[in-house]
Amino acid sequence: MKLYCFFTPSHEVFYNEWLKPTASREYEVIPIKHKQQISKSAEYAKSGWRETQYNKVLAWKKAVQDNMGELIVCADADIQLIGDSKAFLKHVIGHNDIAFQQNFRGGPICSGFFVCRCSLKTENFFEIIANRLKKIMHEDGGGEQYEMQQLLSEKWYDLNVLKLSYDKVWCPGTEYESLEQLKIPKDMLVHHANWTSGTENKIEQLEYIKSLSIQKNTPYPETTFESLNLPSNTSNTPKIAFCTSSLLRELDVSSVSWIHRILKTLPCKPDFIGHFPKQSKTRKNLKILEGLKEHFDKFVCTFEEDPIIDDSYLEMNENMSAQRNGHKGNLYQWISMKKCAVLAESTQAENGVKYDWVIWSRPDIFFLNSLENILSLDNNYLYFPSHDNHLLGLYDRFCMGSPDHMFKRMLIFDYFIKTWYKKFHNDESKLTWSPYREKYLWNPEVVLRDYIRDELKIPEKKLNLCSGKLRERFFARVPFWYSIYGTSRTGYDCKDDIVNHEVLNRVKQFTPYKVFEDSPWHAINVLEDNIMFDHPDKIKNGISNIPIELKDKNEEKSFIQKLLHKVNEKTLSQAG
Numbered sequence: 001m002k003l004y005c006f007f008t009p010s011h012e013v014f015y016n017e018w019l020k021p022t023a024s025r026e027y028e029v030i031p032i033k034h035k036q037q038i039s040k041s042a043e044y045a046k047s048g049w050r051e052t053q054y055n056k057v058l059a060w061k062k063a064v065q066d067n068m069g070e071l072i073v074c075a076d077a078d079i080q081l082i083g084d085s086k087a088f089l090k091h092v093i094g095h096n097d098i099a100f101q102q103n104f105r106g107g108p109i110c111s112g113f114f115v116c117r118c119s120l121k122t123e124n125f126f127e128i129i130a131n132r133l134k135k136i137m138h139e140d141g142g143g144e145q146y147e148m149q150q151l152l153s154e155k156w157y158d159l160n161v162l163k164l165s166y167d168k169v170w171c172p173g174t175e176y177e178s179l180e181q182l183k184i185p186k187d188m189l190v191h192h193a194n195w196t197s198g199t200e201n202k203i204e205q206l207e208y209i210k211s212l213s214i215q216k217n218t219p220y221p222e223t224t225f226e227s228l229n230l231p232s233n234t235s236n237t238p239k240i241a242f243c244t245s246s247l248l249r250e251l252d253v254s255s256v257s258w259i260h261r262i263l264k265t266l267p268c269k270p271d272f273i274g275h276f277p278k279q280s281k282t283r284k285n286l287k288i289l290e291g292l293k294e295h296f297d298k299f300v301c302t303f304e305e306d307p308i309i310d311d312s313y314l315e316m317n318e319n320m321s322a323q324r325n326g327h328k329g330n331l332y333q334w335i336s337m338k339k340c341a342v343l344a345e346s347t348q349a350e351n352g353v354k355y356d357w358v359i360w361s362r363p364d365i366f367f368l369n370s371l372e373n374i375l376s377l378d379n380n381y382l383y384f385p386s387h388d389n390h391l392l393g394l395y396d397r398f399c400m401g402s403p404d405h406m407f408k409r410m411l412i413f414d415y416f417i418k419t420w421y422k423k424f425h426n427d428e429s430k431l432t433w434s435p436y437r438e439k440y441l442w443n444p445e446v447v448l449r450d451y452i453r454d455e456l457k458i459p460e461k462k463l464n465l466c467s468g469k470l471r472e473r474f475f476a477r478v479p480f481w482y483s484i485y486g487t488s489r490t491g492y493d494c495k496d497d498i499v500n501h502e503v504l505n506r507v508k509q510f511t512p513y514k515v516f517e518d519s520p521w522h523a524i525n526v527l528e529d530n531i532m533f534d535h536p537d538k539i540k541n542g543i544s545n546i547p548i549e550l551k552d553k554n555e556e557k558s559f560i561q562k563l564l565h566k567v568n569e570k571t572l573s574q575a576g
Contacts (some may be wrong), residue, residue, distance in 0.1 A: 001086055002070075003027035004063045006056040007077035009037045010199070014077040018206050021135040021297040027073060032059045053143030059528055060116075061126035064170040066116040076192065078202050082213050089115040089275060096160040097122055101192060103165045104146075104173030109152070111145040112192050125151075125159055142306065163313050171195060173203070179208045180512065187558035238356035238374070240270035241347070241403070242296070243410075245340035245445065246333045248280035249364040251288050253535070257467075260531045262359070263295050267375055270359070272296040272349060275340035277332070278303045306358040307331055313468035316421045319431060321391060321443040330444045330504070333362075334413035339412035348403060349397050362397045363466040366451025366476040369504045374400075382409060382452060386462035387479045389497055391432040394452060394460075398467065405458050414453045424450065466503040469523065474532075476508055477524045507570055515549040 004021050007015050015031060016163060034055055060074055073089065097346055098116045100109035132147045151157055166173070167185035171192040176182060182205075191209045194200045242263070252573045263270070272292065276408050281303040293299045309331055317327050337360070348355055357379055378381065382401040384394055399409055424430040424442075431440035452458055468476030510524040526532055 001027055001073060001090075002030055002063075002067060003073040003075055004032060004060070005075050005077055006034065006059045006541075008034045008052060011077040012452060013199070014079075014193075014202065017441060018080040019075060019077055023075070023079075026081070026084060026086045028201075031569075049141050050133055050137040050139065054130060054137045055460075057130045057144050061123060061130060063408075064116065064118045064123045064126060070118050071115060072118060073115050074113070078193040078196075078206070079113060080191050080193075080206055081189065081211060081226075082191055082209070082345070083187075085168075085189040088189060089164075092162065092164060093117065093340075094163050095492065096302060098125070098159070099164050100491050101169045101171065101190070102163050102166045102173075103171070103511070104195075107173070108149050108165060109145070109161070110192070110194070111148055112170065112171070112194055113190060115164075118559070121159060129143040179205060184212065185208065185518060206437075234546060236501040237268045239351075239353050240268060240271050240357045240374070241267055241344050241355045241360065242270040243273040243340050243344055243358060243406075244277040244358040245336040245360070246277070246362060246365045248276055248282075248285045248474055251285050251363060252362055253474060254366055254470055255292060256531055256535065257365075257367040257529075258361075259292075259295055261370045263363075265371045265373065269295065269297040271298040271355075272300065272338060272346060273344045274301040274363075275336050276301075276303050277344055278305045280564050282373075291466050298347065298351070300343055302339075307335060309335075316416075316425070318425055319439065319441055320425075321434070322437070328443075330353040331413065334416065337410045338413050343406045345407055355403045357400060358403045359400040360375055360398070360406060360410060362469075364470050365397050366470050366529075368466045368468060368478075368507065368529075369500070378461075379405075381459050381461045382406070383461050383463045385465045385467065387466055387497055387500065388445075389449075390442055390445045391434070391443050392449070393432075393443060394446050394449040395445070396448045397469070398442065398463075398465065400463075402456075405456075407454065408458070412448060412451050415455055416447055419455070420447050432531070450478070464500055466500050470526075472523075473527055476526050478522050478524050 003018055005015055005023075012033065015033075020029050020031070034052070039433075063072055063074065071090065071535055073094065083241065089099065093115050095118065096117070098114055098240075101113040103110040112313065126483050128151060129144055129147050130152075133144060150158065161214070167187055169190040169192070170183055170188045171186050172195040175195060191206070193205045206324050242258075285537055289301060309328065314332060315329060320327055339358070344355075344358060355393045357374060379402040382399060382405050385398055386395075388395050388397075401409070428440045430446070432446065433439075434441045452460060466479060470476050507524055510526075510528045513523040513525075527535070
């Protein structure tokens with residue numbers, strides 16, 4: 001059976017990413033791309049909308065003429081097929097002429113998806129609709145769907161029309177504030193992302209529904225130490241350094257994920273190498289670090305006063321993407337990372353044994369799945385997680401490789417100060433266009449990308465390892481692809497991003513909290529992670545109802561106003 005899809009340039013992304021890949025499993029998909037974007041805004045009922053719909057109806061009429069006696073399906077581009085629908089459509093239409101999707105449950109027809117019997121009757125139907133649209137197509141207002149409803153209501157006109165099951169061919173059917181409000185049928189076969197304005201919002205809905213479908217059909221298999229199938233022969237056990245540096249935030253929470261998702265996957269006890277600013281030297285952090293020693297062989301930990309940063313360095317922020325504290329925090333982080341590398345090198349020299357692997361991680365991230373078997377990896381490469389490559393850069397919160405490669409990677413501060421900013425901060429070929437800011441931007445991930453690929457020329461590979469950044473106790477900001485692969489802020493076209501659907505589907509089972517009304521970022525309550533069930537402080541310390549980075553005394557009111565969701569007390573009590 002053939003499936004026809006008419007679309008304009010504004011909707012080509014939907015056809016390529018969602019309709020074509022899902023429909024081609026059952027149908028011969030025939031695209032009809034209209035080269036002109038007549039409706040400049042691509043918004044319903046706005047200027048150019050009726051003319052676009054007129055052209056679509058003509059395309060449908062031509063499809064009927066080309067397939068006389070056959071059944072065809074016509075679908076809008078913002079549709080994805082979740083299940084096998086061909087047998088269902090053949091059964092439903094029977095001897096009738098057209099079976100349309102419902103615009104909402106029990107509502108009128110929706111022309112965005114229908115199965116049609118190609119005949120002189122249906123050809124005439126589309127001809128009448130085209131003629132009516134032609135008379136008014138240069139006026140603003142509704143398109144072919146309204147004209148179809150009007151024609152079918154006229155007593156003189158005779159066409160056998162059915163409405164498809166709303167639960168099988170589903171659309172939101174109403175406006176909504178958050179995706180979590182959508183009531184999605186269990187037996188849905190077709191999903192139409194209408195009732196949704198804006199390309200980004202449609203993408204978000206399509207990706208959300210797709211992830212739920214994957215979750216339903218392929219439940220998340222929990223990755224455990226035992227499931228990694230580590231070699232029983234440990235005679236050639238590698239020597240490993242686990243390095244971490246910069247501010248210690250929520251260490252008692254993050255360290256739980258270190259133990260279960262990183263350390264337990266390693267074939268040996270690594271050395272711990274830590275460099276932290278003096279303000280992190282609290283009784284609580286020292287107690288946690290003391291408790292971590294049993295998981296390591298050697299334990300090297302240093303606290304130092306933050307250095308005074310040259311004023312000229314602080315001015316190196318032109319064209320930088322918006323960050324709450326500018327790039328000052330990044331400079332401190334890079335300096336601490338550099339000193340951590342010096343500590344690791346000196347520890348290696350003192351031991352008289354060269355490390356096979358050096359792992360570096362920021363201390364404030366929560367790992368959502370386990371590290372791959374390190375014995376199956378090649379340390380001639382640098383390994384980075386395959387998500388959160390902001391502005392088309394490289395993930396800068398975790399990295400691992402040989403000591404030769406890693407100690408160079410940890411000197412990014414010198415590269416930025418001496419080379420990158422002077423040469424590239426205004427170079428549009430190195431920056432990423434941001435529709436949100438309407439300019440070319442850079443951030444630390446872009447600097448890291450250029451440092452690894454262009455300066456060091458170290459080959460890299462991607463890890464199936466995902467994490468979220470902890471900011472308020474028990475809340476982690478999940479990767480931006482929680483809903484979508486990229487945004488106007490982060491760059492839509494990030495080819496390096498590889499979605500880990502296992503983790504994504506499991507995160508979907510957590511309680512999500514939107515950070516800002518205009519932000520794609522979400523928070524999750526990590527207490528809902530199975531490794532946190534027995535955390536000793538999960539009730540005692542309580543949880544603020546202001547998640548993540550929003551708790552700022554100077555801006556608290558404005559931030560709170562932007563929140564869509566607060567912490568669900570019932571959920572928290574259940575987690576406890």
